[in-house]
Amino acid sequence: MITNERQYRITKGWLKKFEASAALNEKSEPPPDVHPRIHQAATDALASEAEVLRGQLREYERLRAGRVKQRTLRSLDELPKAIIEARIAAHVTQKGLADRLGVAEQQVQRWEASDYAGVSVQRLQQVADALGAKISEKVQFRTVAPSDRDAADAARAQAGRRRKSTRAA
Numbered sequence: 324m325i326t327n328e329r330q331y332r333i334t335k336g337w338l339k340k341f342e343a344s345a346a347l348n349e350k351s352e353p354p355p356d357v358h359p360r361i362h363q364a365a366t367d368a369l370a371s372e373a374e375v376l377r378g379q380l381r382e383y384e385r386l387r388a389g390r391v392k393q394r395t396l397r398s399l400d401e402l403p404k405a406i407i408e409a410r411i412a413a414h415v416t417q418k419g420l421a422d423r424l425g426v427a428e429q430q431v432q433r434w435e436a437s438d439y440a441g442v443s444v445q446r447l448q449q450v451a452d453a454l455g456a457k458i459s460e461k462v463q464f465r466t467v468a469p470s471d472r473d474a475a476d477a478a479r480a481q482a483g484r485r486r487k488s489t490r491a492a
Contacts (some may be wrong), residue, residue, distance in 0.1 A: 325383040326407055326435050327417055334383075338376040345369035386411040402458075403439035406447060409456035423453040 325331050345366055353362030385391050386408055394405045410420055417435065421428040434442055434450075451458055467475065 324404065324407065325379050326411070331380070331383055334376055334380055338373055338380065341369050341373040341376065345373055383411065387414070402447065403435075405458075406439065406450055406454070406456070407435050409451065409454045413454050413456075415454060420450070420453060424449060 325334055348362070348366040348369060353359050389412060391408065391412055394401075394408060396402060396405060410417075415423075417431040418428040421431045424431070439447060439450075448458075
């Protein structure tokens, strides 16, 4: 994921290199010591990587242009990426976010580089608040029908009795 303008420029440069290499490979014949399938696989790999970079550039451009208004999360694991996307969509730099939070720019860079690993929920909320991002939660509970619950309770009780009888023996 591209998180800032510097990464955006670097990614654009790498995309040009991959596209040029793929085009050159496509036009050239394989060297005599390289099987044609290996040569084609190398060409395909270069083209595939270029497509991945194009996708990352498009996503960053969509966020920056304000074409992405919200993100639906399927789990809390996706929250850090959504927070980073919220920053990009709000046109707030990592330095700008750091200033709003009263921390060093390098701290925000570290948080984002690690997908906010080890950051408290409270801090994530402070980051969201600093960006004006609204987070709404929906927690779906796994429910068990009474008959299933009774069967599960009976199975646990039976297992407990077996453990006790094994220990007594």
